Amino acid sequence: MAGKRRENEAGSSNDLRADVLRVLGVLKVATADQIQRLSSPHLTYRHTTKPTPAKRKEARTASHRAAVNDLRRHGLAVDGGRTRGGEETRLLTKDGLAAAAIDLDREIEEMGGMPKSAGRSGASHPMTVNETVIALIRPKPNLNKVMREPAEAVAAARAAVDAPDGIGTLASYATEVALPVKGTWKNPAIGSARADVVLTAPEAGVPLLFIEADNCTEEAALIAQKFDKYARFFQRQEKDTDGIEKPMWRTRWSAPPSDEYERVHPPVLLVFHQVGQRSAKNQMARVADLTRHHWQGRWHPQGGYHSYDRCIPIVATTLEELRAHGPAGPAFWRFGRDHRQPLLEAIGNARRDAYLARRRQAAREEERRREEREAAQREARRPVCADCGQKFTDARWEAIGYTRDWSKRQSHPHLCEDCQDRAVAAEQQAEADERERQEQERLRQEAEEQAAAQKAGGWLSRFRT
Numbered sequence: 096m097a098g099k100r101r102e103n104e105a106g107s108s109n110d111l112r113a114d115v116l117r118v119l120g121v122l123k124v125a126t127a128d129q130i131q132r133l134s135s136p137h138l139t140y141r142h143t144t145k146p147t148p149a150k151r152k153e154a155r156t157a158s159h160r161a162a163v164n165d166l167r168r169h170g171l172a173v174d175g176g177r178t179r180g181g182e183e184t185r186l187l188t189k190d191g192l193a194a195a196a197i198d199l200d201r202e203i204e205e206m207g208g209m210p211k212s213a214g215r216s217g218a219s220h221p222m223t224v225n226e227t228v229i230a231l232i233r234p235k236p237n238l239n240k241v242m243r244e245p246a247e248a249v250a251a252a253r254a255a256v257d258a259p260d261g262i263g264t265l266a267s268y269a270t271e272v273a274l275p276v277k278g279t280w281k282n283p284a285i286g287s288a289r290a291d292v293v294l295t296a297p298e299a300g301v302p303l304l305f306i307e308a309d310n311c312t313e314e315a316a317l318i319a320q321k322f323d324k325y326a327r328f329f330q331r332q333e334k335d336t337d338g339i340e341k342p343m344w345r346t347r348w349s350a351p352p353s354d355e356y357e358r359v360h361p362p363v364l365l366v367f368h369q370v371g372q373r374s375a376k377n378q379m380a381r382v383a384d385l386t387r388h389h390w391q392g393r394w395h396p397q398g399g400y401h402s403y404d405r406c407i408p409i410v411a412t413t414l415e416e417l418r419a420h421g422p423a424g425p426a427f428w429r430f431g432r433d434h435r436q437p438l439l440e441a442i443g444n445a446r447r448d449a450y451l452a453r454r455r456q457a458a459r460e461e462e463r464r465r466e467e468r469e470a471a472q473r474e475a476r477r478p479v480c481a482d483c484g485q486k487f488t489d490a491r492w493e494a495i496g497y498t499r500d501w502s503k504r505q506s507h508p509h510l511c512e513d514c515q516d517r518a519v520a521a522e523q524q525a526e527a528d529e530r531e532r533q534e535q536e537r538l539r540q541e542a543e544e545q546a547a548a549q550k551a552g553g554w555l556s557r558f559r560t
Contacts, residue, residue, distance in 0.1 A: 231421075400446035
C-alpha cells in the first residue's frame with residue numbers, strides 16, 4: 096500500500112511501540128492479543144465481519160505485532176516462545192526494560208524480574224498472570240473509534256463501557272516483584288517471596304494488594320508455604336529515610352497508617368485458573384485450612400467484629416469468576432467468611448469499620464453534649480447589665496475582665512456597653528454643667544466684688560470733698 100513502510104506492511108507502528116513497551120514492561124511476557132486488549136481495547140470490536148475468529152484476531156492484532164517487530168529490530172524485544180495454544184509471546188531485552196522504565200516513570204530496580212522459563216514451558220503461568228491483570232483493569236474501549244462498525248459490535252463495546260469499572264490502570268501494576276525476607280530489594284536472599292503481581296491503586300480504594308496466580312497445578316501445601324514467606328517479609332523491619340524503623344514494605348509502598356485497634360498486614364489475592372487437574376474449589380479450601388494461622392482473627396465481643404492484628408487478609412477467586420464479575424462483583428472469598436463479596440469488601444473489615452464509625456459518632460455526640468453543658472454553665476455565669484438588665488456580649492464580658500492594661504479597663508464594669516456609653520456621656524455632661532456652674536459662680540463673685548469696690552470708692556470721694 097502507498098505510504099506504508101516496506102519492512103512493515105501493516106503500516107507505521109511508531110504510535111504503538113510506546114504502548115507495547117509499557118505493556119511488556121509491566122507484564123514482562125505477553126502475546127500480541129493481550130497487548131492489544133490492554134493498550135487498544137477498541138480494536139477488540141473492529142474487524143467483526145471477518146469470517147473466522149482466527150482471522151478477526153489476526154486483523155485486530157496486526158498493528159501491535161508490527162510494533163513488536165519494530166522493537167525487535169531495534170534490539171528492545173525478543174521472541175519469548177509460544178503458548179500452549181500456539182500464540183507467539185514477546186518479552187523485552189535489558190535495553191527494552193530500561194526504555195519501558197522511562198515510559199512507566201519507574202526506576203529500573205522497580206521493574207521486577209522476568210518470569211522463569213516462560214516460553215520453554217508454554218508460558219502457562221505468565222498468561223494466567225496477564226489475564227488476571229486484564230480482568231482486574233477491565234479496559235474500556237473508546238466508543239468514538241467503533242461507531243462505524245456493525246451495530247452488534249457497537250452494542251458490545253457500549254456494554255463494556257457501561258459495565259462496572261475495573262481497578263487502576265496498567266501503571267498501577269507490577270509483576271515478578273521480589274519481597275526479600277533478607278537481603279535487599281535488588282538482591283533478595285534465598286527463601287524470599289516473589290509476588291506475581293503487586294497492585295497499587297489508592298484512588299480506587301486499594302492502596303496495596305499482592306496477587307498470586309495458580310493454574311491448579313501446584314499442591315496446596317506449596318501454595319500455603321508462600322504465605323510463610325509473605326509473613327516473614329511483612330514482619331521484617333527496616334529504618335526508613337526519616338530514621339524511624341517500620342515494616343520494610345512501608346519503605347517502598349504507601350498505605351494508610353495503622354490505628355490503635357489493629358495493625359493488619361497488606362492483603363493477598365489468590366486467583367485460581369482451572370488449567371490443571373486439581374479442582375479450584377478444593378484448592379481454595381485446602382489452602383485456607385493450611386494458612387489458618389496466618390489469616391484467622393480474634394473475635395472482639397464488645398464491638399462484634401474480628402480483629403486481624405498481625406494477620407494477612409487472604410482472598411481467593413477464580414479467573415473465570417473474575418472475568419465474569421470484575422472486581423466490583425461478588426467473586427471473592429475472604430478466608431474465614433461464609434460468602435463471596437466484591438473485592439473491596441473482601442479485603443476490608445466492614446463490621447470493624449461500622450464499630451469504629453459508631454464509636455466516632457458516639458464520641459462526637461459526647462463532645463457535642465459536653466460543649467452544650469459548658470455553654471450552658473458559661474451562660475449561667477454571664478454578667479447582666481445593672482441598668483437595662485441585658486446580658487453582656489462576649490466582647491463586653493471579655494472587656495470587663497481585662498486587667499493587664501490599665502488604659503483598657505472599663506469605667507463601669509457593671510453596665511453593658513451601651514449603658515456605659517450613656518453613663519459616661521451623662522457623667523461628662525454633669526462635669527460640663529458643674530464647670531459651667533462654677534464658671535458662672537466665679538463671674539458672679541467677680542462682678543459683686545467689682546461692684547463693692549466701686550461703691551466703696553464713691554464714699555471715699557465724698558469724704559475728700
